[in-house]
Amino acid sequence: MSAANRPHTREALAALPAYTPGRTVPGAIKLASNEMPFPPLASVAAAITAAALEMNRYPDNGAQALVGALADRLAVDPAQIVVGCGSVSLCEQLVQATCTETSEVIFGWRSFEAYPIIAAVVGARAVPVPVTAEESLDLDAMAAAITPATRLIFVCNPNNPTGTALTAAELETFLAKVPSEVLVVVDEAYREFIDDETIPDGVEFARGRTNVVVLRTLSKAYGLAGLRVGYSVSDPEVAVALRKVAIPFAVSSVAQAAALASLAAADELLDRCRIVVAERHRVRDELIAGGYTVPTTQANFVWLPLRDNAAGFAAHCEDHAIIVRPFNDAANGGVRITIGSAAENTRFLAAAAAWTGPRTLS
Numbered sequence: 086m087s088a089a090n091r092p093h094t095r096e097a098l099a100a101l102p103a104y105t106p107g108r109t110v111p112g113a114i115k116l117a118s119n120e121m122p123f124p125p126l127a128s129v130a131a132a133i134t135a136a137a138l139e140m141n142r143y144p145d146n147g148a149q150a151l152v153g154a155l156a157d158r159l160a161v162d163p164a165q166i167v168v169g170c171g172s173v174s175l176c177e178q179l180v181q182a183t184c185t186e187t188s189e190v191i192f193g194w195r196s197f198e199a200y201p202i203i204a205a206v207v208g209a210r211a212v213p214v215p216v217t218a219e220e221s222l223d224l225d226a227m228a229a230a231i232t233p234a235t236r237l238i239f240v241c242n243p244n245n246p247t248g249t250a251l252t253a254a255e256l257e258t259f260l261a262k263v264p265s266e267v268l269v270v271v272d273e274a275y276r277e278f279i280d281d282e283t284i285p286d287g288v289e290f291a292r293g294r295t296n297v298v299v300l301r302t303l304s305k306a307y308g309l310a311g312l313r314v315g316y317s318v319s320d321p322e323v324a325v326a327l328r329k330v331a332i333p334f335a336v337s338s339v340a341q342a343a344a345l346a347s348l349a350a351a352d353e354l355l356d357r358c359r360i361v362v363a364e365r366h367r368v369r370d371e372l373i374a375g376g377y378t379v380p381t382t383q384a385n386f387v388w389l390p391l392r393d394n395a396a397g398f399a400a401h402c403e404d405h406a407i408i409v410r411p412f413n414d415a416a417n418g419g420v421r422i423t424i425g426s427a428a429e430n431t432r433f434l435a436a437a438a439a440w441t442g443p444r445t446l447s
Contacts, residue, residue: 101202121306175317179317186208188236189211190235195246224240276306277355309343390417
């Protein structure tokens with residue numbers, strides 16, 4: 086078929102980068118996708134099995150039981166909660182609900198790589214704002230980037246992939262600079278791994294503010310990456326808009342059952358997070374002792390700002406049967422390493438110790 090006879094697709098899609106997930110390589114340890122290293126709890130597996138027996142029925146489109154459980158846990162009105170197919174699907178719904186081709190979406194860079202892709206899908210202009218020398222979101226610069234065309238600002242806290250996090254005071258100051266008609270999305274996918282008390286609970290910022298949305302996920306701390314369940318907390322009118330642009334039945338009945346069982350077992354799952362946090366400290370301390378630059382992290386990963394050496398370091402790790410996640414560019418590239426089990430982390434540290442390339446920015 087000639088090019089002239091092919092179906093028409095949007096020309097802008099040709100320049101749209103594809104989302105790059107962490108790779109899975111048979112026989113290698115995967116530390117590339119920020120997954121939990123633990124298997125599902127028996128109670129969660131049982132709930133999944135029971136729900137699977139009714140796969141001939143559509144799921145509850147509003148996920149009402151899950152919404153109710155989340156509302157009770159967070160002490161918010163159920164009307165403020167929207168459940169989606171992972172928090173990234175809610176990112177897309179937020180852009181769809183607020184933006185057109187004349188709109189702008191602000192986010193830090195480097196931050197979650199889906200932000201510019203999602204903005205471009207609807208034709209909105211992505212406005213990446215460089216992170217600071219400490220690999221943190223530059224809130225002053227993000228506030229300065231706001232224009233009359235700005236409709237949405239993504240604030241990833243802790244930030245993916247750098248792991249750095251904002252304090253309550255920093256976020257409060259920033260929100261005071263944002264016009265009330267601009268929606269601020271506080272993306273807290275890694276909230277459960279925070280051990281610094283100065284880092285805020287985003288839900289508290291959403292209380293009484295109509296222009297703050299908080300995103301969370303059960304993919305990370307709750308170990309449901311393969312089932313895709315996320316949720317938002319926002320002003321009820323924003324929640325109504327999000328539901329209008331949602332794909333019907335996007336969260337399966339199996340995923341909803343698993344999420345409910347996971348919330349019921351939250352104490353046990355959060356104990357697992359504390360194990361990961363302890364390992365995070367060990368990994369970071371050993372990397373720093375080995376001469377690496379490693380920003381303070383509050384997530385379930387560490388970040389090595391290796392810039393244009395990122396691809397080489399990742400290839401070196403793969404030679405040692407460790408798969409990490411490189412972000413390849415000279416300006417703000419680096420390597421993100423998920424915290425795995427103690428044995429997996431020890432294997433990674435051995436590979437990192439054997440790296441003969443640059444380890445620091447200085």
